Amino acid sequence: MKWRRLFAVVFKELLQLRRDRVTLAMIVGIPVIQLVVFGYAINLTLRGLPAAIVDQASTAGSRALVMDVLATGVVEPVAHVHAPEELMDLLRRGRISVGIVVPPDFERRRAEGREVAQVLVDASDTTVQSAAAQLAQVPLPEAAARGTLSRAPGEAISGVPPTTRPISVVSFYNPERRSQLNIVPGLIGVILTMTMVLFTAVAVVRERERGNMELLIATPITRSELMLGKVLPYVGIGLVQTTLVIALGTWLFAVPIRGLLADAYLAAGLLIFANLSLGLLISTRARSQFQAMQMTFFVFLPSILLSGFMFPFAGLPPAAQWLAEVIPMTHFVRLIRGVMLRGARLSEMWPDVLALLAFTGAMMTLAILRFRKRLD
Numbered sequence: 058m059k060w061r062r063l064f065a066v067v068f069k070e071l072l073q074l075r076r077d078r079v080t081l082a083m084i085v086g087i088p089v090i091q092l093v094v095f096g097y098a099i100n101l102t103l104r105g106l107p108a109a110i111v112d113q114a115s116t117a118g119s120r121a122l123v124m125d126v127l128a129t130g131v132v133e134p135v136a137h138v139h140a141p142e143e144l145m146d147l148l149r150r151g152r153i154s155v156g157i158v159v160p161p162d163f164e165r166r167r168a169e170g171r172e173v174a175q176v177l178v179d180a181s182d183t184t185v186q187s188a189a190a191q192l193a194q195v196p197l198p199e200a201a202a203r204g205t206l207s208r209a210p211g212e213a214i215s216g217v218p219p220t221t222r223p224i225s226v227v228s229f230y231n232p233e234r235r236s237q238l239n240i241v242p243g244l245i246g247v248i249l250t251m252t253m254v255l256f257t258a259v260a261v262v263r264e265r266e267r268g269n270m271e272l273l274i275a276t277p278i279t280r281s282e283l284m285l286g287k288v289l290p291y292v293g294i295g296l297v298q299t300t301l302v303i304a305l306g307t308w309l310f311a312v313p314i315r316g317l318l319a320d321a322y323l324a325a326g327l328l329i330f331a332n333l334s335l336g337l338l339i340s341t342r343a344r345s346q347f348q349a350m351q352m353t354f355f356v357f358l359p360s361i362l363l364s365g366f367m368f369p370f371a372g373l374p375p376a377a378q379w380l381a382e383v384i385p386m387t388h389f390v391r392l393i394r395g396v397m398l399r400g401a402r403l404s405e406m407w408p409d410v411l412a413l414l415a416f417t418g419a420m421m422t423l424a425i426l427r428f429r430k431r432l433d
Contacts (some may be wrong), residue, residue, distance in 0.1 A: 098377035103188035108132035114163035141153035180228035241306035243366040257336030258349040279327040295329035315400035324392040331385035341427040
């Protein structure tokens with residue numbers, strides 16, 4: 058072996074890496090993204106779950122009970138409701154993950170040593186279910202009694218029978234805690250993100266590499282027609298993939314579809330258009346199909362880690378949650394779990410629908426503008 062020739066090859070490879078900015082960005086970017094996301098953003102100890110509280114007793118004891126529940130930091134009130142029916146509606150629409158109900162006969166129940174409150178949990182996310190279950194362990198009878206009784210720490214409450222379950226946790230939509238019900242709907246988003254972005258990311262680049270772009274430019278077709286023509290065939294492919302996942306998920310894992318099947322397909326269509334428009338934007342930036350695939354990886358990694366598919370969204374720090382709101386899969390995971398597991402309608406989750414439409418419009422506009430610049 059000639060060391061001089063070996064070092065010459067090594068030097069050539071390093072020069073090529075330095076000139077390939079996308080590969081260089083991956084060498085530095087992937088470990089940085091993984092370190093930041095796993096070390097800073099991912100948090101399996103959930104705090105601040107969005108919640109609503111119905112205190113129908115409104116006594117000093119019930120208010121003390123509610124304050125003790127809030128002091129745990131597990132839940133954070135985000136809505137004001139006056140009846141359990143309103144609370145259930147918010148739970149079904151995905152506006153809250155936890156609902157707390159204090160019945161009007163709170164004082165009598167406490168005096169009799171019976172259950173004094175219920176925690177209603179959206180168990181379509183099993184991690185939320187586990188976190189909310191901690192509320193049942195809070196020593197609430199003593200805390201609730203502070204509003205009406207004064208005692209020394211550790212002293213038994215006179216006249217109040219002990220109770221073993223002061224607060225019960227009632228899980229909805231997935232009481233058996235089956236992980237397949239949580240994973241399978243989100244898998245539709247993972248598959249559509251992985252394939253749709255990649256397919257369109259290489260679409261324009263492939264035309265350029267094969268020399269077909271000059272022929273397309275010479276035709277009367279407009280830029281918008283060309284870009285939409287690139288996108289539309291993949292919409293059908295994405296819907297076929299959606300059908301396969303839904304059919305297999307229902308058949309193999311008994312995943313329910315409690316909402317309208319049309320809403321599930323409409324949500325998938327919104328994600329497909331969002332991912333295709335993003336892929337087109339990437340294709341206008343990449344210089345080769347290999348570069349396009351590398352740039353796709355930068356989209357795929359945050360989509361998996363920050364969207365709420367793999368790790369709970371409520372566990373992310375505020376900065377990571379703001380970033381996740383820009384990712385299309387974040388909104389799709391909320392929509393598809395709402396439709397399939399909670400029986401919600403898309404019209405009831407319109408903020409996520411609007412977010413996907415706005416993302417698609419912005420990405421498509423940028424892709425068309427960038428495509429015109431490259432033709433010039």
